[in-house]
Amino acid sequence: MSTQVAKARNLFTALESELNTEHIERRPVIRSLLVGLISRQHAVLLGPPGTGKSRLVRDVCSRVGGNYFEWLLTRMSTPEELFGPVSLKALENDSYRRITTGKLPEAEIGYLDECFKGSSAILNTLLGVLNERVFHNDGQPTPIPLQMAVGASNELPEDREELGALWDRFLLRHVVDYIRDQADFTRMLTLSARPAAQTQLTLGDLAQAQQEALQVDLSAILPTVVALRSEVQKIGVMVSDRRWHDAMTVVRANAWLNGNTAADENDLDILQHVLWSEPEQRATVAKTVLMMVSPFDQEAQDILDDAVELYHAAINAPEESQTQAGLEANKALKSAAKRLHTIVEKAEDAGKPCRRAEQGLQDVAMWGQEVLTKCLRAG
Ligand SMILES: Nc1ncnc2c1ncn2[C@@H]1O[C@H](COP(=O)(O)OP(=O)(O)OP(=O)(O)O)[C@@H](O)[C@H]1O
Ligand SMILES: [Mg+2]
Incomplete structure (x- = not known):
């Protein structure tokens, strides 16, 4: 590993341990958010109100340089809120161009709270933004700098017909719950509202991490992935080929965070947060993944x-x-x-x-x- 890379990894390791002291019983979620940044994949957190979802996402996002965009979606939200108002000047020239300054199309990290509440007017554009990382402004496809979007919601989308496509865009999925352990709970009671931020990453550090993670060699674990696919099929969980393919980017990022230049079976544990789609599948999927990898x-x-x-x-x-x-x-x-x-x-x-x-x-x-x-x- 070059010194630059060691620097990026040291920063991520320091950041991860700081986050783990500030956000209680959130170790797997924190890992997924960092993996999401490094693999440029999106993550979603489901959980009841007051489980510290917003506090955690804001903290992670505030540690990385670049533009951050956060919005709480409601059924009444309009495209302006996410993508910017239409330029009046452009309208005069019969052009329907949005001014995207400070909005999602110009953000490196986006946090969409209550992400499944958005109206269908927003949904289609959002899908393009998340998937292709392209924003069509007045018909003009414009590449956007989005590294990771995080969605949060109190519940799964009810209308899977319409919102299934958005759900599918989130490769990393977590259900968070109230703190279990009494000692942990006691510690939470006196945590400050604003976590003490120490480690900061620049977009350069992030780019370095992303580039290095892409080099991680997967060859040793591919047979295990193939075997895992059969096991997952046996328990009746359907995972698309696209998802399996994208899953390898998070395995690489996870391996990189674990300090590996070649992935080993342990690095596959992150897949327990990728392969389920119905909450009731979570436990069996986790068991299947862990049985296979460790x-x-x-x-x-x-x-x-x-x-x-x-x-x-x-x-x-x-x-x-x-x-x-x-x-x-x-x-x-x-x-x-x-x-x-x-x-x-x-x-x-x-x-x-x-x-x-x-x-x-x-x-x-x-x-x-x-x-x-x-x-x-x-x-
Ligand atoms: N696991 C946790 N670790 C640290 N603090 C926590 C944790 N869970 C809850 N809290 C405390 O609860 C507060 C409220 O959390 P937050 O607003 O982030 O919840 P939320 O899950 O986003 O809720 P909502 O779904 O209503 O938006 C936090 O500011 C923090 O003080
Ligand atoms: Mg919240």
Whole structure:
């Protein structure tokens, strides 16, 4: 890697870790937003009000130089709002040209809040802008500098007939929910409204990252992608060839962020946020992807899912049953730690990664400590 590239990657790594301290339980979303910037793909966040979607997107966007355009769409929104007013001067000459200054056609990053609320008058132009990165101004196709658009919405578009095409433009898809963990939640309570921004990227840094990511070698993982396609078909999820093709750009960006010049199987984990289209497919798609790319992590995840449930049950148990729930959780967490240890050993023997199991061991230890002090009053 050249020094310039190392600089771009160091900046992205620093930015990612800052974002992860400022936005709680948003690690996968943050990764996808950075991957979206590097691969020039669009992302969408679905989630109930007050899950910190806007705060996160604004923070990510404010770290990158260039023009930023944000708009809250309503059913009444007009094309002027997104694409600029029609020039009166041009009208005098029978030309229907929009003044795009400060609007989406001149933005490097666009944030469309309530993106599925836009009227059909907006939709067609928007599709062209997102897909071709071309804005037709008075019939004149004009290339636009858009690097990434992020959409946010409280719910999936109901009218898939009309909005399906827009939904399809978002390669990276996330559903965000309220903070799960109590300690995380407590930390959120005192976070400042405006995240402290330290690391800033220029458009030059971004271009460098994009260029370098394009060079990432995919050859080693292509057979796994082919096998993954069969597995995804088996669970009845349809993914278009275009989507599979575009998915490789996010795999490259993910690999680059992971510090790889050739992608390995771990870099495919990002596909769990690409291959689903109905929310109910999310869990099975994630499982299928993880089984394929890191079976040990998937095994660890299953153990952790059970463990976290018992941990939550214990610390949220009513006073009178807290000791009983604490004892049960304590036993389960000990057994989970033992099984995670075995997975780490198995993975090491097989020369496979198992980040989830390693990280999970720390989580389980932390939960165990909390159960001991809160439920069993151990000092
Ligand atoms: N995961 C989180 N990390 C940090 N802060 C959070 C998180 N979730 C919610 N918040 C807090 O909630 C506030 C409101 O979040 P924000 O307005 O970004 O939500 P939203 O998801 O965009 O809501 P809406 O759908 O109504 O637009 C944030 O400013 C922040 O203080
Ligand atoms: Mg919002």
